[in-house]
Amino acid sequence: MNRATPEGPTPSGVPPAQSGDALLLPKARTGIRGLDEVTDGGLPRGRPTLIAGAAGTGKTLLGLEFLVRGALEFGEPGVLIAFEETAADLVANVASLGFDLGRMQADGQLVIDSVRIDAAEIVEAGSYDLEGLFLRLGLAVEQVGAKRVVLDTIEVLFSALPNEAIVRGELTRLFRWLKDRGLTTIVTGEPGREQLTRHGTEEYVSDCVILLNHRVTEEISTRRLRILKYRGSTHGTNEYPFLINDRGIVVLPVTSLALDPGAPTERISTGVSRLDHMLGGGVYRGTTVLVSGTSGAGKTTLAAQMAAAACARGEHALFVSFEESPAKLVRNMASVGIDLQRWVDAGLLTVWATPPTAYGLESHLASLATLIEEQVPRVVVLDAVTGLLHVGVSAQVTMAVIREIAALKARGITAVLTTLIGAGGGAATGLVVSSLVDTWLLVRNVETNGEYNRLLFVRKSRGSAHSNQVREFVLTNRGVELLDVYVGPEGVLTGKARIAREAADRATARDRAQAVSRSRRKLREHAAQVEAQVTQLRGQLADETAKVEQMKAELAREDAALAGDRVEMAQHGWADSAPAPTAPTEGEG
Amino acid sequence: MSAPRPNEPPGPAGQAVDPADRTDTPGTAPSGGVIELRLYVAGQTAACVRAVDNLNRLCEEHLAGQYRVELIDLTENPAQARGDEIIAVPTLVRKFPPPLRRIIGDLSNTDRVLAELRLRSDDRTSP
Numbered sequence: 001m002n003r004a005t006p007e008g009p010t011p012s013g014v015p016p017a018q019s020g021d022a023l024l025l026p027k028a029r030t031g032i033r034g035l036d037e038v039t040d041g042g043l044p045r046g047r048p049t050l051i052a053g054a055a056g057t058g059k060t061l062l063g064l065e066f067l068v069r070g071a072l073e074f075g076e077p078g079v080l081i082a083f084e085e086t087a088a089d090l091v092a093n094v095a096s097l098g099f100d101l102g103r104m105q106a107d108g109q110l111v112i113d114s115v116r117i118d119a120a121e122i123v124e125a126g127s128y129d130l131e132g133l134f135l136r137l138g139l140a141v142e143q144v145g146a147k148r149v150v151l152d153t154i155e156v157l158f159s160a161l162p163n164e165a166i167v168r169g170e171l172t173r174l175f176r177w178l179k180d181r182g183l184t185t186i187v188t189g190e191p192g193r194e195q196l197t198r199h200g201t202e203e204y205v206s207d208c209v210i211l212l213n214h215r216v217t218e219e220i221s222t223r224r225l226r227i228l229k230y231r232g233s234t235h236g237t238n239e240y241p242f243l244i245n246d247r248g249i250v251v252l253p254v255t256s257l258a259l260d261p262g263a264p265t266e267r268i269s270t271g272v273s274r275l276d277h278m279l280g281g282g283v284y285r286g287t288t289v290l291v292s293g294t295s296g297a298g299k300t301t302l303a304a305q306m307a308a309a310a311c312a313r314g315e316h317a318l319f320v321s322f323e324e325s326p327a328k329l330v331r332n333m334a335s336v337g338i339d340l341q342r343w344v345d346a347g348l349l350t351v352w353a354t355p356p357t358a359y360g361l362e363s364h365l366a367s368l369a370t371l372i373e374e375q376v377p378r379v380v381v382l383d384a385v386t387g388l389l390h391v392g393v394s395a396q397v398t399m400a401v402i403r404e405i406a407a408l409k410a411r412g413i414t415a416v417l418t419t420l421i422g423a424g425g426g427a428a429t430g431l432v433v434s435s436l437v438d439t440w441l442l443v444r445n446v447e448t449n450g451e452y453n454r455l456l457f458v459r460k461s462r463g464s465a466h467s468n469q470v471r472e473f474v475l476t477n478r479g480v481e482l483l484d485v486y487v488g489p490e491g492v493l494t495g496k497a498r499i500a501r502e503a504a505d506r507a508t509a510r511d512r513a514q515a516v517s518r519s520r521r522k523l524r525e526h527a528a529q530v531e532a533q534v535t536q537l538r539g540q541l542a543d544e545t546a547k548v549e550q551m552k553a554e555l556a557r558e559d560a561a562l563a564g565d566r567v568e569m570a571q572h573g574w575a576d577s578a579p580a581p582t583a584p585t586e587g588e589g
Numbered sequence: 590m591s592a593p594r595p596n597e598p599p600g601p602a603g604q605a606v607d608p609a610d611r612t613d614t615p616g617t618a619p620s621g622g623v624i625e626l627r628l629y630v631a632g633q634t635a636a637c638v639r640a641v642d643n644l645n646r647l648c649e650e651h652l653a654g655q656y657r658v659e660l661i662d663l664t665e666n667p668a669q670a671r672g673d674e675i676i677a678v679p680t681l682v683r684k685f686p687p688p689l690r691r692i693i694g695d696l697s698n699t700d701r702v703l704a705e706l707r708l709r710s711d712d713r714t715s716p
Contacts, residue, residue, distance in 0.1 A: 116674050125681075125701045126640070126694030131631040132663060132675040139667040161677065161693070 025232045028076070028148070028184040031069025032062065033369075034251030038236040039227060043208055046182035048175055050205040052189045052196050053212030058223060058244055059188040060085070061094065062212070063150035065248045066186055068099045071109035076147035076184075079140040081133075082114040083156035090114070097248050111140040117160035124162040130170040134177060141183065149178060149185040158199040175204045196228075207231045212242075222361065222396075225251055241400075243366045250366040252403060268379075268414060271309030272302070274482035275441075278458055278467035283439050285378075286412040287462070288405050292419040293443035298454055298475055299418040300324075302443065303381045304333045304340060305480050306416050310379035311343035318377040319351045320368060322387025326351035337478040350375055361388060365400055369407065380408055384418040405436050438462040443473055446494060453495035456482060472498065624656045624706060625685035631678045632664045636695040640679035643696035651703055 029042035036042050043049045043066075053059050060082075067078030082090060090112060091101040104110040113136055140146065154174075157167050178185045187205060189197030196202040202209060209228040216222075224239040242251040267282035270289075276282040283289055289306070293299045300323075307317040319340075321329055329351055330340045343349035352371060354364065372380065382404070388397045401417070408415040417437070440460040445452045454473035458466045471482040472494050485494050628644055630637035641660065648656050663670045663678065673682070677693040683706060696702050 113671055115676060117676065121689060122677075122691045122693060123701060123705050124694050124698075125692050125705070126643070126697035127636055128677045128679060128694040129634075129636065130676055131634070131678040132629065132670045132680065133677075135631060135663050135667040136670045136676070139671070157676075 027233070028070070029074060030066045031073045032065050032249050032251065034240070034242065035062075035225075035249070038225070038240055038251060039208075039230065040234050040236075043184055043186070044230070044233070045184050046179065047207045048178060048185040048187055048205045049208040049210065050187055050189055050197070050202055051210050051212060052191055052202070054191055054214070057212040057214045058242075058249060059212060060090075060152050061097075061244060062249055063152050063186045063188060064090065064094055064099065064101075065097075067110060067148055067150055068094075068101075068104065069248075070148045070184075071104060077109050077144035078111075078148035078150065079137065079144070079146045080110070080112045080150045080152065081137060081140070081154075082112060082152050083117065084153055085114060086116075087112040087114045097246065099248075108144050111143050111146070113137075113140050115156075117156060119160045122160065122162070128163075128166060130157075130167075130174070133170075134174070137174075137177075141181065147182075147184060149183045151185065151187045153188045153190065155189050155197060155199045155201060164199075171201075171204050208233075241361065241365070241396075243363050245363075245366055245370065247370070250369065252365055252369070252400070264412065268313070269309050270302075271305040271312070272480045272482060274471065275456070275480075278469065278471065278482070279439065279461050280464040280466050283414065283461075284463060285414055286409060287438035288409065288415040288417065288436065289439040289441065290417050290419065290437040291441045291443060292421045294421060294445050297443040297445050298473055298480065299420075299443055300329070300383050301333065301336055301338065301475055302441070302473075302480055303383050303416045303418050304329070304338050307349060307379055307381050308333075308338050308340060308343060308479075310414075311346070311348040315348070315378040316375060317343070317349050317379040317381070318371065318375055319349060319381045319383065320371075321351060321353040321383050322355075323384060324353060326353050329353065335477075336475045336480075350377070361396060361400055364388065365404060368404070372408070372411070372413070377413060379414045379416065381416045382418070383416075384420055386418075386420045402436060439464075448494065449497050451495050455485070455494065622685070623654075624652060624683065626656055626658045626706070627661060627673075627682045627684055628658060629661050629663055629670070629673070629675045629678060629680045629682070632662065634678075637679050639695040639697065640681070643699070643702075644681065647696065647699055647702060652706065656706075 026045040027039070027042040028045040029036050030039075051059050051062055064080065067080055070076040070078050080090070085093075087101075094101060101110060101112065105112060115133070115136070137149070141149065154171070157171075158164060161167050175185075187201060189199075189201040192198035192200070196209065196211075208230045211226045211228050212223065213226075214223050223242050223244070225242045226239045227235045227237065240251050242249055244250075264285045266285045267276075267280075268285050269276050269282045270279070291299045291302050300321075304319065307319050310317040319329070324332065326344075330344065333340050340349060340351070344351065350371070352368075354367070382401075385397070385401050388400065405415060405417075437460070439458070439462065442457045442459045444455050444457070446455050447453075454475075456471045456473040458468075470485050472485045474481045474483055483498075485498060626644075626648075628640060630640060644658065648658065661669060663675065670676070679693070679695060681692040681696060681702070683690040683692070690705050692702055692705050
């Protein structure tokens, strides 16, 4: 195994010792977003890597970014030997990406040596070698203590110099020279007719070969990257879309393997309290919610409500609309009582709308990744991911969405995806991601009695006890509300039928209530009657008592009178002398 | 074949090399002055040593008194390789008369070297 040798021109920063993990291939991170992930850590350290691709596929830029990031982010200065472009052109070409090559050269982080070979000037007269090139390279490497080298495009040597045998021999020597010095090298090459590169550069590079291409499929242009070979390392084998944006190259997925959000137990509200209840208290933070439904079923509204709920908690939310402009979305949501403008004004909500046909798929996803990186939202809504089918073929979009879900999960961002499904309820779009989502809400339009009503099911909710009930989903001017559907002997009733049924039930109930109150009234009346009778009888009783008293008084009076008469009669008859003044015995009469 | 170049004062410079046009008359001096040559070598490698020997012999035999040679050892001054656009070693550069020519190799192919060095001179003397 060839490694950096201490006797190389740059004694500092020798690759990590292999004592511990003897089998672990040391790697040099490129710093290019996404590339370190698909290469499982970067390019083979101290060895050459071939980047093969046709003109305009981004080889030179990839090489340059490798050097720039190496110097700026990993403290590894670099050397670019440019065979095709002048240093001035290169500096100008990448200035728009924020790479200040002029300054990096001044700061001793980078050397650009552009080798101009004009075949018309050169005549061969005898054997030669490329010691001049070696000396230049050695000088440049020494100048900045370079750890990284890019040779772009070394195959120019074949066309510019006569005697291919000499060039081949010298290339073999060059790659050995680079390895001996532990220089992590990128060589670029253009594809040949029957081999990877026009002049078979791959023969010299046995460790890592990366292919770039730029294809137009169904009128959509996509740059792609594939790792053809990476000796001694695991790596992604797919073709990965990549793009060149204002910050350089982005290879998708841009997930960072280092991020592990764990399994949060925090639940967050969907903004619809009854839905939260159906889900056992909301959705887990950092999970993915899929809202699928037929056209006009209310997917966007439900998603908007979730975004608004996040903002209401003071969290940043990103609403990506592939269907509506931000202004229209805000207006439409306002009509159902969801005030998005308020959150936009508060700086908590970003509505990013892009017509799906404006860019290619990979460009969309990369812009999205950039946006997520910049905004760091806690909730992201993608409405509707099926919109991406306009820019990519189904399999690609499915892959892209799967990667997006993984990327969002890795960052602990709660994702809300909406998808359009056919009237039959199946995945009519061919976009099958439901197995990857944690919560799946299905919103369906049901036609009964000449009206369309919306029904919401919780099809799936990982890690939660969730309701098996169907709810009627109503858009009110206060947002989404869920109503109990009428489940009775006639089946599930919704809308007008439910209302009618409920009215009938109410009528029955009213009748019964009336009957009760009638009886109650009767009872009350009867009680009153009884009360009246009691009063009357009490009156009679009182009267009779009074009468008795009166009779007793009269009787007493009569007795007294009778006694008086008797005395008077005795006095009158002189029958008795001095009659005793005894009162007549009361009650005797 | 050759077209006058107004920005080159000494007169129209020759273009393509066709060995058939070559005159074998040695010592034909270019009207504009001596031929200025620079030989880039890298240390004492076999090819470099041969190149120096070959050039010395060739010039003395064919271009006596009409040339000036500067010998540059790039191992002593590698920066010069960058400045003068040298990658192959040895390289013989004809700096004057224009246009610039680079002859790479150990100069063992005498005919070709002479053709490169003199044909332009001949063109210049017979416009």
